[in-house]
Amino acid sequence: MSTLNVLRYSAVVLGVAVGFKTDLGLKSQASRKSEEKAYADKLQLIDQAKAEYAKLHAPKSEPKGSAVKLDLEDPNLDYSKAILGAVESLKQ
Secondary structure (H helix, E strand, O other): HHHHHHHHHHHHHHHHHHHHHHHHHHHHHHHHHHHHHHHHHHHHHHHHHHHHHHOOOOOOOOOOOOHHHHHHHHHHHOOOHHHHHHHHHHHH
């Protein structure tokens, strides 16, 4: 009878130990998931803020049809823009 009691209590202790270990593992997994979700939410907010900032501070485009002064002596002259501007002015 004492051998049966030893086995019975050993099984109870083993069950409690396994249950405790499983509980700790599930809690750590849940906390890790909540941290990842919080991080993903922060990244989403940052992306939204970047998009709003880009909308508000968009580079101002040159108005169409405006006469652009063309200085051929300028060393920083962008010839492709000058040619495309001339073509666009001819289309109008």
